[in-house]
Amino acid sequence: MTYVDAVLLDTDVFSLLFVAREAQDSRIAGWRERLGGRRVLIAFQTRAEILEGALERSWGERRMANTRRTLDHTPTVPPDDEVIDAYATLTAACRKNGHALQDGRHVADRWIAACAIAKGLPLLSGDDMYRNAPNLDLLN
DSSP states (O other), X not given: OOOTTEXXXXXXXXXIIIISTTOOOTTHHHHHHHHTTOEEEEXXXXXXXXXXXXXXXXXXXXXXXXXXXXXXXXXXXXXXXXXXXXXXXXXXXXXHHTOGGGSGGXXXXXXXXXXXXXXXXOEEOSOGGGTTOTTOOBOO
16 A cells, blocks of 8 residues: 555544534534545554444444444554554654653553554544654644
């Protein structure tokens, strides 16, 4: 898979832009502007989080089918060796410098950041927690 002129979306951004019904969030217009026609990708972790949230909320058959269709049409960065190495490096660096991503509750966020780092993609997120993460190109 090629990643030219692409951006990786964090789960919050992807959900609000492509999954949530009638999302009302003041950040949406700014996110759409930052995307500027770039190709949208997600991490395998985002796909898992979207599906988990839908199942937890017992979405109906039609809404679930629409969500799966959206996910199936969105290129997804898999957990390959590059991503695993980036995850290990990121985790160690965050622990050494005390970055918020080191916290155990941010395992999913580290996987998303590792996908972006491994594939040389900027990450668009609504979460400031990623700010100053080692080797992460944040589009925010």
